Amino acid sequence: MAHSYHHAVSSARKWVGKPEDYQAIHDHIDGSKEIIADFRHRAPRHHAEGCGMAQRLFGQAISNSAGRLVPVRLIAEQHVIEDLGWIPSFADWVKCITPLAWMGRVAWRPDAPANITQAQERSNA
Ligand SMILES: [Zn+2]
Numbered sequence: 241m242a243h244s245y246h247h248a249v250s251s252a253r254k255w256v257g258k259p260e261d262y263q264a265i266h267d268h269i270d271g272s273k274e275i276i277a278d279f280r281h282r283a284p285r286h287h288a289e290g291c292g293m294a295q296r297l298f299g300q301a302i303s304n305s306a307g308r309l310v311p312v313r314l315i316a317e318q319h320v321i322e323d324l325g326w327i328p329s330f331a332d333w334v335k336c337i338t339p340l341a342w343m344g345r346v347a348w349r350p351d352a353p354a355n356i357t358q359a360q361e362r363s364n365a
Contacts, residue, residue: 244270247319254318257304262315265298269319283333286323290330291316 244266251262269290272281285293294316301309320327 244319247322250322251310251315251318252304255304255308255310255315257306257308257310261302261304262310265294265302265312265315266319268294268297269316282323286320287328287330287333291320291327 244263245259247266247270248259248262251257251266252259255262269285270281272284275281275284284290291313295312298312300313301311302315303309317327
């Protein structure tokens with residue numbers, strides 16, 4: 241499934257109501273397309289914690305236009321399963337990141353307070 245509108249149509253089929261009842265949730269999950277346009281956009285929100293994030297943002301449940309309460313987590317999980325076939329954890333995504341040197345670089349700054357203290361302790365010893 242490619243577009244958040246189609247996820248919303250699918251939600252309306254599953255829980256009745258109208259696609260617009262669900263559109264904001266699916267727009268949020270696919271909002272990472274603004275960062276990168278290919279499938280890698282899914283890494284920030286298409287996982288278990290991303291479903292939890294949707295629940296925190298939209299509440300435990302929405303009331304659709306048919307008057308039914310639908311749990312937001314189930315709507316988010318429907319989206320992720322339609323895109324990926326399962327609900328990975330964020331750790332599953334991280335395992336696919338190839339570590340590069342710049343990702344772990346911590347610049348040593350001689351003027352940082354902790355380093356000044358350590359240098360003074362060494363000179364006093
Ligand atoms: Zn998606």
